[in-house]
Amino acid sequence: MEVIRMGIGSIQSSPVPLSACIGYFDGLHLGHQQLVANAIAAAKDHHCQSALITFDPDPWAVLKDLQDIDHLTTMAERIELGAKLGIEKWIILEFTKELAALTPEAFLNQILIPLNLHTLVCGFDYHYGCRGQGNVDTLKKQSVFDVKVVAEVDYAGEKISSTRIEKAISEGDMVLSEKLLGRPYSLHGSVVRGNHVGTNVLGFPTANLALSDHYVIPKRGVYVGACRCNGELIKAMINIGHNPTCNHRDELSVEAHLIDFNQDLYGQTITLYFYEKLRDEVKFASADELIAQLNADRLNTKNYQRKEGMACV
Template sequence: MTMHVERLELVTGGARPQPKHPPAKLVATIGSFDGLHRGHQVLLQETIKFAELEGAESALITFDPHPRAVLTGAKDWAYMTPLQEKIEVLKTFGIKRLYIIHFTPEVSALTPQDFIELFLTPLHIQHYVVGFDFRFGHKACGRPEDLISDPSVKLTIIPPVSTEGEQQKIASSMIREALMNGDMDTVRHLLGRPYRLRGTVIRGAGRGHTIGFPTANLLLSDPYVIPGTGVYGVTVESGTLFSEERTPLLAVMNIGTKPTVEKDAKLSLEVHVLDYTGDLYGQELIVSFFFRIRSEQKFPGIDALRAQIQKDVQFAKERFLWYTSLGSEKP
């Protein structure tokens, strides 16, 4: 579906950023939304619901880069949903407008009232939908109630969304931890979808071809959170390569340093597409993670490595067949 995407920047001298053609009425939710997990999705659903009831357009207002990356000075901040991935995922939810505030130290220094005046007032927001822990403004001193100094503006505060049978609220930190542990069942449960990486296939050493399991080396398009080292059952898709329908193909991905064949190597991401013999070089692939097969291991030699990869591939085929038999969580 079509979604209006617009960037908003703090203008030198403190003048208001001027959005292009803002709607007369807007229902909006605000936050970083890294991961767009099930807790975030409740905010999206409520925002869309109120927009439909009130004859307004729905909007999500987010920040880029992530505020924590700016406030901590982190140069290597990793995202579960980098901006382009966030845009692609948001399109599937039905949000009409996405406003991206360029987050800078100057933006972080704004008082809550200045932030509202400069960024929110020009958008004609008549109803805010935010989480119970939403904070904004300098040193996060602004609270949800500060958004509605105008009595005509409505505010809906969404309580924490918890995992089934537990009291702990769904949080991005939980998903990051599960990714580091390779716990893709938990990741998929908390996200409501498989975790994805996007990147371009580059040339590697070609060892996979020599042992009968050609692999595509993936150069990530953005600074993603990379799952913990190990071998995973994944699917890959590319609208320009496999089919117009972007039908996912089954694959096995290794994330690690290839200790059997290299010493002190950098972390690499290699994917072996099952039963596929075409040339992948230069193609953009989207990799979706479904399960972890095993941890990374160092084998005594190439023959032992080849035998284990054969087992990995067979395990992946059987596991994907099981998913398909379930019908509800098939890739």
Template sequence: METIHLTYPETPDLVPSVMVLGFFDGVHTGHQAVIRHAQAQAKQLDVPVTVITFDPHPKQVLSNKPDAVRYITPLQRKLNRIAALGVERCIVITFTKELASLSPQQFVDDYLIGAGAVHVTAGFDYSYGKFGEGTMETLPYHARGRFTTSVVAEQTSGGEKVSSTRIRQLLGAGDVDVASELLGTPYVICGEVIHGDARGRTIGYPTANVVMDASYVMPRLGVYATRVRLQDGRTFDAMTNVGRRPTFYATGDVSIESHLFDFSEDLYGQLIEIEWMHYLRDERAFDGLDSLIAQLKQDETAARAILS
């Protein structure tokens, strides 16, 4: 996939294509429906598909808080997932306050008409331009006869809208199974394995202490059945703890620690991916190492059964 990064007032080169608009955090099944619709339109018109997306999230810029947003799919992961759907071209526009101040008509003129759109599609709730005044209802007017438009209806699962907001809520509640259904793939966090306190080795459960490589949505604190993919492509069943390790620390930062089953190699410095499969239990403090080890054995049995 050709990927083009632009910052206003830069504008794209003229390439006739079907354009699909959205932020696409998660590239979930609702987003996939929009992209598939664009691909069907592009096949009829015999032109490629161009996805137009933004980075960082508008809320992060407009709120003046660098950590205002955590992502289901940080930019590179989002681009990888879009490319895997067979999209030919993606334009990533740096979201700035200057871009946010464009009128709906100027946004359409500069980034849609000016980039060669022959057809533009998006989800039913997409908005554009200053204060989000442009909507899919106003897009045909702003197109000024230069391109046609279509709207993809709301996608639902279990009677509820499929949305990035809903997926964030599910992850926050530990419902990684349902979140994965809406994503169409397991939720993934990627990070580097760093040195920890090595306490797990002394109790027979060595862990990979992971520092996230981006601002991901953090799942609910607790213990999960997971799968861990290594840099070399190998995947291992695992159990992963997200929490503050209250058995050993009264307070502390949240950490992510994965114990890989049937694995004894050194992972320090490697980038690994953790796939979140199922929530096992809350994190809690234990009254001693014996009770902690007993619980870890139960967790391992439960995780192995789920992952098998």
């Protein structure tokens, strides 16, 4: 897949007409995937190149002068997911206050039309231009390219959205987040050295994760999941919290005990996948009580079976 960055004054016209979907696409969830699927279908029907148009940095961060906003996915992860879905060209528009100030007409004339679009696919609630004054109705008034509007995508009677997924994750509902994302939620980073309490005191060695970016973090507690390392997927018992019983720390830690695995992972890049929450974080009266609970958690993790129809990772 080709990845292109551009902005105001540097829009590159595609030599081949594009069938593109547009949005921020954090999480690239099942609602977003409907936009992608429609863009790809239109590209095949009209012999165009499929594309996805997105923005960087996060428009909300630019408009509100915010730093280090938590996201469901990094741009690199979205690009990888888009490639797997079949997108041929990934267009990143540099989002600035200058871009945000464009009127809907200016955004159309300076950004969208120069891209050489045949079809633009957007959600029913898509807005563009200064203060979101443009919408699907104003888009349809132009005649340079076709506009296809995708209806609301629901699950359990409620719209699938990045906000809904963030809420589910923050509440520890990883089963719901997976149903909305179409895959297990994951965190990506490198393994760093801890103080070895898990190994030396508790008998549960863990891989301590230094996150690669600012992610939405699941609620504090213990989760059954998996770890991808060295191309292998291994069952994992994942803990998120402050280790209140034996090793209290002020900063939130993300660590995983890999089932039946004893290789050295220090310095390696891994991905943790969250399947289901086992329990909340608890401060136990003693290390022995904690160890007994960890043994139960490990057994539950080892015996955990993915439900039929759940996504592979």
